[in-house]
Amino acid sequence: MDKVIVAENLSLSYKEFETIISKATFSIDAGSFVFITGASGSGKSTLLKSFYGAIEPRQGQLSVGGVKMNHIGTSKLNFLRRHIGIVFQDYKLIKEWTIEKNVMLPLIISGYTSDVSGAQVQKLLAHVKLTHQAGKYPPELSGGEQQRVAMARALAHNPILILADEPTGNLDEYSSSVIWSLLEGANTQLKTTVVVVTHHIPEGLKVPYKHYHIEFGTINEIA
Amino acid sequence: MKSLKNHISLIIALFTVLASVQIYVAVDRTIAAYESHLKNDYSVIVVANKTFTPQEFKTMSSMIERSEPISTAQVLERLKGEMSEKNLALLKLTLPKFYRIYLNRFPTPHEINGLQKKLQKNSSIERVEGFSQTHDTVYKLMLLFKDVVQVFSIAIAAVTSLLILKEMRLWQFQHAERMNIMALFGAPVWLRSAVLFRLAIVDAMIATLILCFSFFIIDYYAILTLPLKEIGISVQLFNFVNDALRSLAISLGISIALTFTIVMFHREEE
Numbered sequence: 001m002d003k004v005i006v007a008e009n010l011s012l013s014y015k016e017f018e019t020i021i022s023k024a025t026f027s028i029d030a031g032s033f034v035f036i037t038g039a040s041g042s043g044k045s046t047l048l049k050s051f052y053g054a055i056e057p058r059q060g061q062l063s064v065g066g067v068k069m070n071h072i073g074t075s076k077l078n079f080l081r082r083h084i085g086i087v088f089q090d091y092k093l094i095k096e097w098t099i100e101k102n103v104m105l106p107l108i109i110s111g112y113t114s115d116v117s118g119a120q121v122q123k124l125l126a127h128v129k130l131t132h133q134a135g136k137y138p139p140e141l142s143g144g145e146q147q148r149v150a151m152a153r154a155l156a157h158n159p160i161l162i163l164a165d166e167p168t169g170n171l172d173e174y175s176s177s178v179i180w181s182l183l184e185g186a187n188t189q190l191k192t193t194v195v196v197v198t199h200h201i202p203e204g205l206k207v208p209y210k211h212y213h214i215e216f217g218t219i220n221e222i223a
Numbered sequence: 224m225k226s227l228k229n230h231i232s233l234i235i236a237l238f239t240v241l242a243s244v245q246i247y248v249a250v251d252r253t254i255a256a257y258e259s260h261l262k263n264d265y266s267v268i269v270v271a272n273k274t275f276t277p278q279e280f281k282t283m284s285s286m287i288e289r290s291e292p293i294s295t296a297q298v299l300e301r302l303k304g305e306m307s308e309k310n311l312a313l314l315k316l317t318l319p320k321f322y323r324i325y326l327n328r329f330p331t332p333h334e335i336n337g338l339q340k341k342l343q344k345n346s347s348i349e350r351v352e353g354f355s356q357t358h359d360t361v362y363k364l365m366l367l368f369k370d371v372v373q374v375f376s377i378a379i380a381a382v383t384s385l386l387i388l389k390e391m392r393l394w395q396f397q398h399a400e401r402m403n404i405m406a407l408f409g410a411p412v413w414l415r416s417a418v419l420f421r422l423a424i425v426d427a428m429i430a431t432l433i434l435c436f437s438f439f440i441i442d443y444y445a446i447l448t449l450p451l452k453e454i455g456i457s458v459q460l461f462n463f464v465n466d467a468l469r470s471l472a473i474s475l476g477i478s479i480a481l482t483f484t485i486v487m488f489h490r491e492e493e
Contacts, residue, residue, distance in 0.1 A: 052407065054407075074412075075411070077409070078406075078409040078410070078411055079409065080409070081406075081407065081408055081409030082408070082409035083409075084409075086407055086408070092403075092404050092407065093404075094400070094401050094404055094405075095400075096401070097401075105404075105405065105408055106408045106409075108414075109405070109408050109409055109410045109414060153408075
């Protein structure tokens, strides 16, 4: 099976002598659903950041989608990010853009025509049940709705990989279940690899998943 | 509303820079026109013991535009009653020749001294009167005015630059979030900063338009041109092609440089 993420002896740190992840070796298969758990400050978000190039490996090797992340150049990183969808706990929507334009962002970046991107955005907004909110701005929406917009944006360009950092951390039970079912749908229907960083894995998931737990800087697979 | 306030701040700052540059240019033009006006009125008087042709004077200095003899008839007429015909005829023969020399520009005091020395090298020239004291006063007053305007313009430009720098920090803060989000989805630098560049260009154009409109009003109601005409100066304070284009170039230059600085100093959040 193809590997989307391969890490060999990967060490991550913000400062030279404060290692957050130490010599981790693991791989994530294409089309799989992966949870990364750990206590607060254990380094799970830092690990996720390394997958989209916000932090470079201090030691060891990391490749994402076949792209080596060590000393990656800007254009290569931009190219990689155009094939990744990211969902954050704080949504990271552009406040001065409408919901429709926010969802369109990855398509604008990838250079799709307005006809193609318009149709895709309408389809996605219908999928996340927000068609009626298309012309509104993020601050006008509830947290759950904003996270659904962020999900639609993450799916807009049919990414090979979705990275989600505590995607339901700020949401109520109903909104959380919507987000989980959207992530499951992306994985089962579109065969997108999904990596989720979370404190606890939700119950009742229908997809098979892999579970990595981070403790004291080491990553262990939980059977 | 906040964004509009930021735009207005930048537009006002740009307009102030453009206005100070344009005021300096207009003052420079006015002084040049006044110099030309003074040049027409200014002449050097030469007393010689022989007759000179205009061409002979021209060969003495490249500054000399033309010369004309001053008739002595009026002076002799006044002496008619006091002197005998014979003495008057003798005086007419021995009376030196007077010339009025016009220059091709309004000279500096240094140039007048140089010209006087050049003319006096000719043994037939007895005396040269440059009216240097009156000339000096006018000239120094003009230079003082020019210097005051220059200092004033530089001071305005300096204060406005500080305002623009402050504005730049605000823009950096205001646009950082959007640029970070776009970067997360792989937007190249030009696309992330496209909005900033568009805003900067629009603000620069608006500032230039306001400047053009202001000078149009000044021109239309002859707010400055009328008083200047009264002292014999006819000058175009704002050229709606050249000055407008220069102002647009300055304004675009400043705002694009500002945007480049924001983009260059932007650091993606980790």
